[in-house]
Amino acid sequence: MKNNFPYTLDNKRYHTYNYFLKKKYHTKVAKVALNADFTCPNRDGSKGVGGCSFCSSMGAGEYAGNVNDDLMKQFNDQKEIMRRKWPHCQFIPYFQAFTNTYAPIETLKQRFEPFLHLEDCVGLAIATRADCITEEIAQYLGTLNKETDIYIELGLQSIHDETSKIINRCEDFETFKKGLSLLRKYGLEVCVHIINGLPYETHEMMLETAIEVGKLDIQAIKIHSLYIMKNTALYLQYMNKPFPLLSRDDYISLVVEQLRHIPSHVVVERLTGDAMIGQLFEPQWSIRKTTILNDIDKLMAKNDIYQGDLV
Numbered sequence: 523m524k525n526n527f528p529y530t531l532d533n534k535r536y537h538t539y540n541y542f543l544k545k546k547y548h549t550k551v552a553k554v555a556l557n558a559d560f561t562c563p564n565r566d567g568s569k570g571v572g573g574c575s576f577c578s579s580m581g582a583g584e585y586a587g588n589v590n591d592d593l594m595k596q597f598n599d600q601k602e603i604m605r606r607k608w609p610h611c612q613f614i615p616y617f618q619a620f621t622n623t624y625a626p627i628e629t630l631k632q633r634f635e636p637f638l639h640l641e642d643c644v645g646l647a648i649a650t651r652a653d654c655i656t657e658e659i660a661q662y663l664g665t666l667n668k669e670t671d672i673y674i675e676l677g678l679q680s681i682h683d684e685t686s687k688i689i690n691r692c693e694d695f696e697t698f699k700k701g702l703s704l705l706r707k708y709g710l711e712v713c714v715h716i717i718n719g720l721p722y723e724t725h726e727m728m729l730e731t732a733i734e735v736g737k738l739d740i741q742a743i744k745i746h747s748l749y750i751m752k753n754t755a756l757y758l759q760y761m762n763k764p765f766p767l768l769s770r771d772d773y774i775s776l777v778v779e780q781l782r783h784i785p786s787h788v789v790v791e792r793l794t795g796d797a798m799i800g801q802l803f804e805p806q807w808s809i810r811k812t813t814i815l816n817d818i819d820k821l822m823a824k825n826d827i828y829q830g831d832l833v
């Protein structure tokens with residue numbers, strides 16, 4: 523069934539990242555995930571120890587380059603592999619692992635600035651926590667944003683502070699909103715990450731997270747399904763005291779419902795989890811990402827649903 527949703531090149535009913543990139547850069551653009559040897563305040567004791575319960579010792583950088591390699595080597599090695607598939611591809615170096623603004627400004631300059639003016643890069647993506655955005659850091663990122671496109675990826679996971687405590691996030695929703703507003707003050711584009719299926723969250727709580735996030739001044743969203751990796755605190759917690767996991771059908775219908783509350787101008791960068799297969803414990807259905815995306819499309823078409831149609 524053909525639809526009239528404007529922000530797609532492939533008949534989807536949500537605002538695809540592919541559409542955003544092609545419209546803006548008129549070519550194929552790929553992200554290159556880097557490990558810039560940062561740590562995280564939720565690991566080194568300044569906010570917490572052990573990290574968020576779902577996060578492995580890789581600091582959510584499972585697909586990032588090898589931290590023992592120089593950053594430019596990490597970038598060039600992955601770039602060459604991607605160029606074999608997409609010869610004219612442009613790139614966004616993605617500072618993915620750990621908290622990439624958790625350091626003095628001088629360190630940030632050393633890490634970010636070599637990537638500002640590479641001829642095959644169209645911008646930089648920087649993943650971080652809201653409590654690691656100070657006025658000084660937001661201002662600095664704002665100056666970089668005048669030289670290239672800077673995209674900030676901000677973890678939230680849930681608006682519910684009781685869940686944040688259960689997953690040892692060591693950050694509340696108020697802190698998240700303060701960091702977001704500082705970034706917006708300096709004109710930075712922000713992609714928010716949320717997770718469906720966190721321990722003991724109900725359907726209503728997850729929907730509420732999407733509804734509240736849809737009201738924020740954000741430019742993009744990543745919706746993940748919770749996955750339990752074997753090398754995490756969450757795995758130990760689950761083995762000790764199992765909690766209910768979302769079924770595949772529940773996840774798909776929830777995501778479709780959530781998308782209705784996300785305004786159509788917000789880019790949807792991800793709708794699945796992305797666990798390393800060898801490390802994944804549960805849910806095993808989360809591995810088959812393409813079929814999940816296809817079934818989201820089918821359900822939206824069947825019920826004639828579009829992103830943002832309840833906003």
Ligand code: SF4
Nearest residue numbers: 562573574577581620
């Ligand atoms: S804030 Fe990010 S890097 Fe730090 S423990 Fe949580 S998920 Fe991992």
